[in-house]
Amino acid sequence: MPTPAAKRPDPRLVRVDDSWLTLPNPSGVPVDICAGPDVPIESVAIDELLTVLETADTLRSLARATPGLDTEPRIDRVVCTPDFHKGAGIPIGTVLRTTGALIPQAVGNDINCGMRVEATSVTVDQIRPHLDRLERRLRHLFFEGGRRIGLTARQREGLLREGLPGLLAEGVPAGSTAGSADSGGAWRQVGPDDLTELDGRLHSTGYPVPSAEGFRDWITSGGGTSYDSIIGSVGGGNHFAELQYVSAVHDGAAAYAWGLAPGQVVLMVHSGSLSLGHQANATGRDQAKAAWPRAVPTPRNRILPMLLDEASAPGRQRYLTAFGNAANFALGNRFFLALMLRAGLAEIVGELRSRQVYDAPHNLMWPDSDGTVLHRKGATPAGGAGGAGQRPIDLYGEPVIVPGSMGAPSYLLRGLGNTRALTSACHGAGRSIPRGTAARGGDAELDAFLREFRVVTPLDHRDPAVAARRDIIDAWRRDLKQEAPWAYKEVGPVVDSLRRAEVAEPVVELRPILRLTPRAGT
Template sequence: MNHDPRLTRLDAFRLKVNNPQGIATTLFASDDVPVEANAVSELLEMLTLQESVEAFADALPESFDEAPGIEQVALTPDFHKARGVPVGTVLATRGFVVPQAIGSDINCGMRLHLTGLDAETILSKREELDTTFRHLYFEGGRNIPMTGTQRRALFTEGITGLLNTVPKSQDEGTWALFHDLPIADELGRIDHQGSPKAERVFALDDFIGQPGTLSRDNQIGSIGGGNHFVEVQRVEKILDGTTAHAWGIKPGMVTVMVHTGSVGIGHLCGNYYRDVVRQLYPATLKHPANGIFLLPEGERFRAEAALFWDAFHNAASFAFANRMFLALIALRGLFTVCGESESSLLYDAPHNYLWREASGQVLHRKGACPARGYETMAGTEFAYTGEPVLVPGSMGTSSFLLAGRGNPESLSSASHGAGRALSRGDALHGHEAEFQAFLERFRIVTPTDLRRQDVKSRRDIVEKKLDEIRQEAPYAFKGIGPIVETLHGAQIAQPVAELTPLMTIKG
């Protein structure tokens, strides 16, 4: 039970965050969802951004096209401390953007594919799949060559850019499946159709390469570290038969879930822009104590804002393509070992992103995914169900598929996972019996093959890899059950299906 005096319980699933700025701020958490006191402290420090905005507007009023301010804040049940802006924060602003409020891994998000494979086949072939996946992801098997022209099209037009520039004759490696699957027909199942537009490419010319020369890079098709993964799952339980039927979800079905973002590309763009907004802050003002700076959307800094949006869309486009390729690589491995099967994309949505609403409001979601309802999804395949919401559990535990309900108090936003209960440092200590039991029952594919005898003899290598796994083990995270119960009880999203892991691939 939460007893933080800075929080006032409104009902079984909502807490008001009391703050001096008077900003409408709602935390969605039942009594079964632990709330970190240090996350609340970080949030309250973040909200002093309103004072920075007002001081900026007084010092340089021509920097804004309209009166700027924070209009609303929603906090998802996986709310926890980060660096300046807590994970699980949804920030609605007017007149300015806060690059730090989406983090450096721009367009980190989730993707889910459905297949015609059965779980028993996967379980019977896990040893072979382990070897195949390790080769494909970590031992040179990705094989996604691109020309400079194609990479530039990717950065400026996203997945649409690749569809327009990669000929069917270019079918080496992962490109063969790219051409075989109905990528173009499924763009409507991706937020922004996986193709946010940019006028130029920011600081990536060396990475892009020569226009007509094929080359490979180490970024596209990379999982990244931390809690990112590719997972082969089984549909364990149907929770909403009508919506599951509409989406083609069946009990026992094998699915592929991907969680990653723009990896090194996003960090380049995000770190650069944090430096830019710091330099834009009026020299007459003391820098904000919370270290959070803003980008005004007005005439004075129009050029800087235009460059920001281009750099943001460059990284976002890369992330959409990266998730697509990671899923294609998983399907390559499954089809190679288990035989060809049908496959379709259900949905792909970001949880570190900016959305400009029709009202002119800018929504910042950091570690929070969109959960839009019928009205907002009108004109899409999900007009009668609400938006698919992917909420993964911790490694080795269930994930959940839900349907968004467009709750205005949550800013149509839901959790992007279970949320950490222990810091990565704290997760390294204790819980040894629980960790060993987890390793025995669960299959994890990593770049280091812990099955090899020569690797087993190198305790330094083994312990380093095990420490990385310990940081993401189930005991380091909040329970997924109370998270989903809160999303359901607060009418943020309707549970549709429970997915359990068969194999997880970690970078």
């Protein structure tokens, strides 16, 4: 049933068919929005997008102030995914292709925020009787100092410069595979599949850059093998680590190729580059300001593009190096978060196997040799089948990970390489109301939700000492409401929009078992 917002679409939008809308705009930029009639679209998100499109005029001003450019800088196209909603300057679910320029704000602070999914050898029936024990163990691992991820300076630098190959170049650290549950921390869960055959199971194993000097303090922190509070952190907002199980198979051949079967426990992680991404984005803003022509006023929307010209190359390279460092860190962070989920499961079932299905980025840019740059903000690649090899990704298309809201089903789909969508899909259901409004949601709805679904936060609300503190519990409940189901669109219509638009086809549906979220209790 369409929501009221879906029945009254924003009058500025023009519906083309059951899958697509367009947004006429004064900047003349082609804008396509993939959303069926039953997917609500916020008017405030349209307002924000129109503000972003003013950057087309900014690029024209920069071109006039920068004679001798080989290519006229411009915004070629914008595509919005079904989870399109208001962000902080750039709407979430925006895919933007430029020529002759890149736009740091079109990716944002959380560089390479993304999803990692793994298929385990565990079944849901094996762990259902032990959820209380599993919850206690996972809370310890994620929020109470149990992660114990020791890294040497060489491993840290290898990760920031090369991604997972740099992190894993020397294999698993000695002493990390035996002893008590905390001996070696998350490293204890590394298996042979994590060290080899990575190609085809990640959108990219890494984003090589020549240096990591901008993060030297983190690299050398502690000296020798050291531990910190950054690596292995879920992050904030709607980031999470979740245990799920395969509840339905929609494409048997692709599911089999990806190692998925009914009842199988699946690990899903949603996290990004944390403080490193903020630092990299600040570098981008600083370099853009330093190169800004005095003759061009600061844009009203505060969005500062960087031209792809020779004069700005040194500053642009400093940003792209920091950008690559942050993107590589995010890959490593999701790797360790998945290892921590494995460690919690191993406490219940003993030895297990877990193999990565895919790691997909959300917030990245893809420069091309033709001078174009594809920016995705809260959108994921959805490339199609047709590679030269026999890998599952070549035969069935790129895995597309679409999580539902907390407590709702998630979906794995296979990308179809739709060029109209700029080979992009949504990275979730998308918010339907702002966090502040959601925090004022009803207590009865929250109580009903908590009776049906297990949420693991840093705060254990079942602890009698905690439950006696009404002020703490009230703050915890307000925080939890911000990510509750009523704050998000229904994932079913969102996935149907991708299917009808021939962007991606569903492969399996995943039902949640429990979710770890730092959103409440921090």
